[in-house]
C-alpha cells in the first residue's frame with residue numbers, strides 16, 4: 001500500500017471525481033430527459049433524488065475506497081470478506097460494458113468536432129443533417145475508426161498513471177469545460193427564446209409528476225453521478241486520508257447537478273428560439289438538431305467546434321474513470337503492471353466497442369433479447385447492473401460495515417458538518433436509499449408495467 005498512488009492535490013481530488021461524474025449524461029442525456037418528462041417537475045424530482053439517493057450512495061463508495069486504499073475487489077474483500085468481494089465484480093464487468101458503448105458516442109463527438117473544424121458538417125437543411133448522421137453512424141468503417149481513436153487517447157491517459165495521467169488531464173479539462181459551458185450559457189441567455197427556455201426548466205408543473213418521472217429521475221441521478229459500479233470507490237482509494245467524505249460527496253453532487261442545469265440553460269433557450277420548444281429525443285438532439293441550429297447563428301461554426309469539444313472533454317474524463325475500475329483490479333489482484341492491465345482493459349473495450357459501433361450499420365440485425373449490441377450493453381449495464389451494484393454497496397455500508405469505520409470516516413475534518421447531518425446521511429444509507437434503489441430496479445425490470 002505504501003507505494004500506491006494518491007492524488008497529489010485537493011483540487012485533483014475534486015477535478016477527477018467531478019470529471020468522472022460530468023459526462024454525456026449531463027450535457028446530452030439530462031436536457032433530453034427534462035424535455036420528455038415535462039421540464040421543471042423533472043428537475044425538482046431529480047434534485048430530491050440527488051439529495052436522498054445520490055449523496056448517500058456516493059458517500060458509501062467514498063468511505064469504502066478511502067478507508068482501504070484498494071481497488072473495488074480488494075476493498076470489499078478487506079471490509080466485507082469472501083462473499084462481499086463479489087459485489088465488486090458486477091461493477092467491474094459493468095464498467096467495461098459502459099466503456100464500450102459510451103466510447104462509441106464519444107467517437108461520434110470526435111467525428112463531429114473534426115467536421116466542425118473542416119466545415120464539412122454544415123448543410124443547408126434539417127433533412128440533410130438527419131441524412132448525414134444516418135450515413136455516418138451506419139457506415140462500416142468510420143464509426144469504428146472513431147471509437148478506436150477515442151480508445152487510443154483514453155489509453156494514453158490511463159497509461160500515464162493516476163497522478164500524471166488521470167489527475168493532470170482532469171485538472172486541465174474540467175476548468176476548460178466549465179468555461180466553455182459558461183460561454184454557451186451567456187450566449188443562450190441572449191436568445192429571444194431564453195425566458196421561455198428558462199421557465200420551462202425551472203417552473204414545476206406538479207401534475208407532470210408520475211411514477212415514471214420519479215423513476216426516470218432516479219436512474220438519471222445514478223448514471224450521472226457515476227455511482228453504483230465502484231467507480232467513485234476506485235477514485236476514493238487515491239484520496240489522501242484527510243479528505244473529508246461528506247463535503248467531497250456534496251461537492252461532486254453539487255457540481256454535477258450544476259453542470260446538468262447549465263446544459264439545460266444552454267439547450268432550452270436554443271430549442272425555444274429555433275425549434276419552438278420541439279424536443280427531439282436522444283442522439284438526434286446533439287448530432288442533428290444542434291448542428292442545424294448552429295448554421296443559423298452568427299459565429300455558429302465556432303460554437304459548433306466549442307460544443308463538440310465540450311462533449312469530448314466531458315466524455316474522456318468519464319471514460320478514464322470507467323477504465324480505472326478494471327485497471328486497478330487487474331493490477332492489484334493479478335499483480336501485473338499498469339501497462340499490462342491497461343492493455344487488457346483497452347483490448348476488451350476495443351472488441352466490444354467495435355461491435356457497439358457497428359450496431360447501427362452492418363450489425364444492426366444481430367440481436368440479443370431483441371437488442372443490438374449497443375442497446376444491450378447500454379440497457380443491461382445501466383438499468384440492471386448499476387442499480388444492483390449501487391444497492392449492494394449502500395446496503396453493505398449501512399448494515400454490514402463496522403459502525404466505527406462508518407462514523408470515523410464521516411468524522412474526518414467534519415468541523416463544518418453537524419451531527420444532525422451525519423445522522424441523517426446514515427439514516428438514508430440504511431433505509432431511504434436502499435428502498436429507493438430497489439424501486440428503480442424493479443421498475444427497470446418492468447414489475448410496475
Ligand code: PHE
Nearest residue numbers: 021023024025026223224226
Ligand atoms: N457519469 C458519467 C456521465 O454522466 C457516466 C459514467 C457512468 C461515468 C458510470 C463513470 C461510471 O456521463
